[in-house]
Amino acid sequence: MRPRLAIVTGCSSGIGLALTREMLSSGWQVLGIARRSAGIEHDDFTELALDLADSEALRRAAAQDIAPLLQRTENERVAIVNNAATIGSLTRLSDTDPARLTRLFAVNTTAPIFLAGQAASLVPETVKLRIVNISSGAAHSPFAGLGDYSATKAALRLAGRTQALELEEAGRTSAQAAVFSFEPGVVATDMQIRAREADPAVFPAQPAFQDFHERGLLHPPEAVIGEILAFCTGDPVLSFTESRFGS
Ligand SMILES: NC(=O)c1ccc[n+]([C@@H]2O[C@H](COP(=O)([O-])OP(=O)(O)OC[C@H]3O[C@@H](n4cnc5c(N)ncnc54)[C@H](OP(=O)(O)O)[C@@H]3O)[C@@H](O)[C@H]2O)c1
Numbered sequence: 001m002r003p004r005l006a007i008v009t010g011c012s013s014g015i016g017l018a019l020t021r022e023m024l025s026s027g028w029q030v031l032g033i034a035r036r037s038a039g040i041e042h043d044d045f046t047e048l049a050l051d052l053a054d055s056e057a058l059r060r061a062a063a064q065d066i067a068p069l070l071q072r073t074e075n076e077r078v079a080i081v082n083n084a085a086t087i088g089s090l091t092r093l094s095d096t097d098p099a100r101l102t103r104l105f106a107v108n109t110t111a112p113i114f115l116a117g118q119a120a121s122l123v124p125e126t127v128k129l130r131i132v133n134i135s136s137g138a139a140h141s142p143f144a145g146l147g148d149y150s151a152t153k154a155a156l157r158l159a160g161r162t163q164a165l166e167l168e169e170a171g172r173t174s175a176q177a178a179v180f181s182f183e184p185g186v187v188a189t190d191m192q193i194r195a196r197e198a199d200p201a202v203f204p205a206q207p208a209f210q211d212f213h214e215r216g217l218l219h220p221p222e223a224v225i226g227e228i229l230a231f232c233t234g235d236p237v238l239s240f241t242e243s244r245f246g247s
Contacts, residue, residue, distance in 0.1 A: 002076035004028045005069055006232065007115065010084030011047065012036040014189030015134065018221035019081060019228055020045070026229065031069060033061075034084060052084055052111035053103045062118055070122040077128035079232035080119045082112030082156070085134065087191050088149035090203040101148055108152035113159045120167060120177070129167075129177040130232045133160045137183055137244070145203035157181050157242070164240035175235040182228055183244035188218040219245065 010016035011032025032047040085108045139153035164179040195209040
């Protein structure tokens, strides 16, 4: 059987860790990217310790470690899962620090766009390409105190739509190459803990996050990854699809 290769960013915790484990169990080869180790011992798992905010390190890793995998003609398919993100400053936009905002965009928006672009240009046309951008309800709706995070996710969502258009224009069918923007809903991960622990005086949406937790509305990461795996494994009928977990 020809190999199925996935590159999963943010493999060290939460949704990315659950997805990496599931993909390995389903026979995928996975290159995981994060600053911390995922702590997974598996013959088909390789990890790259990388700060996605460091654009020079990202460029080097792309050339040395990622491009040779993307270019393999023996792959049956390649999935890029742009999952890594941070929640942002959890303050109002009037308190924006430009350096912090630049770093947030680097991780949540620039790195995913760059990785998807590398895949679009390097994965051979004979190999199926699936690009998954993990999105958020905050890409569509405003929440006080989440404006910076929302902006990064809204930008990524539209970049994904543009990527799909460009793949179509390059003559790739949706079975050959497709993009998925997936909102996982509210998931019990470190990101939610950060939101709950924020000071409501500077993060007015904090009580809403506390409420999700207290009402038992958070899903375990393992519960939300099925649609991602199904997209990576299937042949989508559209070059761009988006969905929200549970809807
Ligand atoms: N949890 C939710 O309710 C929720 C809701 C909507 C959307 N999402 C989205 O779901 C995705 C996964 O988040 P999660 O909830 O699973 O959160 P999480 O447990 O905090 O995981 C975030 C992952 O991103 C990685 N990451 C963060 N900054 C990085 C950097 N500078 N360089 C490399 N990797 C970095 C982290 O790894 P290291 O710290 O080891 O680098 C970690 O593996 C994100 O895109 C998030 O926006 C989550």
